[in-house]
Amino acid sequence: MKLAFKIAVRFLKSTKGQTALIALGIAVGVSVQIFIGSLIQGLQKSLVNKTIGNSSQxxxxxxxxxxxxxxxxxxxxxxxxxxxxxxxxxxxxxxxxxxxxxxxxxxxxxxxxxxxxxxxxxxxxxxxxxxxxxxxxxxxxxxxxxxxxxxxxxxxxxxxxxxxxxxxxxxxxxxxxxxxxxxxxxxxxxxxxxxxxxxxxxxxxxxxxxxxxxxxxxxxxxxxxxxxxxxxxxxxxxxxAQNASLLSGLNGQSVSSYMIQVFVMISVVLGIASVLVVTVVQKSKQIGILKAMGIRDSQSSLIFLFEGFLLGIMGAILGVILGLVLSYIFTKFAVNPDGTPVVELYISYKFIGVSALIALLASTLAALIPARGSSKLNPIEVIRNA
Structure with a gap:
């Protein structure tokens, strides 16, 4: 496992531009999740507070x-x-x-x-x-x-x-x-x-x-x-019971927010999987040599799982930062005439942590397809066709 991790790090370093691009794609997905989720939650809390916050519940x-x-x-x-x-x-x-x-x-x-x-x-x-x-x-x-x-x-x-x-x-x-x-x-x-x-x-x-x-x-x-x-x-x-229409609106907002976040994450997963599949082809010679030297199929699969995991970590950290920056910028530019934000953003550390964790799991799972492909590579054929 240690060897697979080291090889994964070396593969990522050897294609820094590609690595940065994938990490940025994950970061954009995470930042969109955090921004939209925080915006919707802030809007909901604002609506609830204005409607029943200072009244009898x-x-x-x-x-x-x-x-x-x-x-x-x-x-x-x-x-x-x-x-x-x-x-x-x-x-x-x-x-x-x-x-x-x-x-x-x-x-x-x-x-x-x-x-x-x-x-x-x-x-x-x-x-x-x-x-x-x-x-x-x-x-x-x-x-x-x-x-x-x-x-x-x-x-x-x-x-x-x-x-x-x-x-x-x-x-x-x-x-x-x-x-x-x-x-x-x-x-x-x-x-x-x-x-x-x-x-x-x-x-x-x-x-x-x-x-x-x-x-x-x-x-x-x-x-x-x-x-x-x-x-x-x-x-x-x-x-x-007295505000059924408000509850319906809040539920609609939540559903739309979840749908946006799901589709954003699906696009991130597909992007990671497609790039890593190409990486398997690009690195097929090196993998073939490693297999000829005695590395097992399971270890070759771990290489790409570690790549997905590391890309997920980098993307999640960068995405959280971008999401918070987007939220801050929104509160400064989308303001009422009196200078107060149009919508008070609700920053939930639990929600941010869950979003980052989902991105990490998604990027790791996205690596399963290329990991499976690498395990099926025949070292003799790879070296012969190189």
Missing amino acids: ITISSKSSDKLIDNYDAIVDTIKNSDDRIKNLSIVSDGPALIKNNSKTYSILLRGMNINDSDKIYNIKSSVYEGSIPKNEFEILVGKDLRDELNLNINDKVDVITNSGKLNTLTVTGFYDLKISTINKSWLLTDLSTVKKLFSTGNKITGIEMQVTDVFKADEIASDISAKIDNDMVKVDNWK
Whole structure:
């Protein structure tokens, strides 16, 4: 085996141009795999993050006619003890209301919550660009778009009409921007006690919101929660069931990415195999002499397997470097007007390692065809025809 390795190295050194060309071909294949894979993964994570990253991924709501959840403390305790994959949990109490401003009427949603708990889901505190979060009852945060519509300032009073027809006055303590126009225009954020008093819900809430450590396991976790709660008056929804079109798009992206990577690797394998087959013909005289000197067929086959292995190592290392360079260049040239990348590339060291390993295995396997051809060479005929 040691002799076969040394001969393989000598063969590669004797045709440096050819060796460099094959290694470059493997490198291009690996770099394309890494670049496309990282780009697709980055796009998927960006889409998921923008869609459900700062929102509830599992939501418990009521099936009752009043849409209220009673005895929610017991449900919350059951959830907290049911699955360690649940990382953030918040109780909310929502109620529809109207705001009248001059001749216009705006439909809004009053959202009562524990700001500290909900902040872990919605990043409310960091989204407040002016003023502060409510500290007392009947204080509210107003979204950026609604503020512009109503021309509001800090400490302004807002008259809100609830579904009971009662007029209530709330004080503006700050303004938020959650980067979603529909939310900025419709949500008024306040504490739980304010909403409970405005809508006379007593010690009841309208929902329990959660985020999980693995967003793609949300449906599985939701099913477990539903089974453990065992309450016919509540339902457990998850983001995957509510975003079927998004999941379909993500699956389509993954399939297209895998297909591209497979065909790239097939072309690399065919390229390596064809070049090494030619090498067998080119080196047939040397192989014939080596066989006449006593080298076994298995050792002659190992020579080309080692060549494929060494070419795979060189190509994989160079390919990883090229792939990372391509990814870096992409983030510098494909940018939004504010200078941020159009797509945040996701660099997974595991994915890079797997891509390099696949290239190494592929190049070694590609050498099986020429290795088999070299083992069948008859030294007497080779030398006679040389």
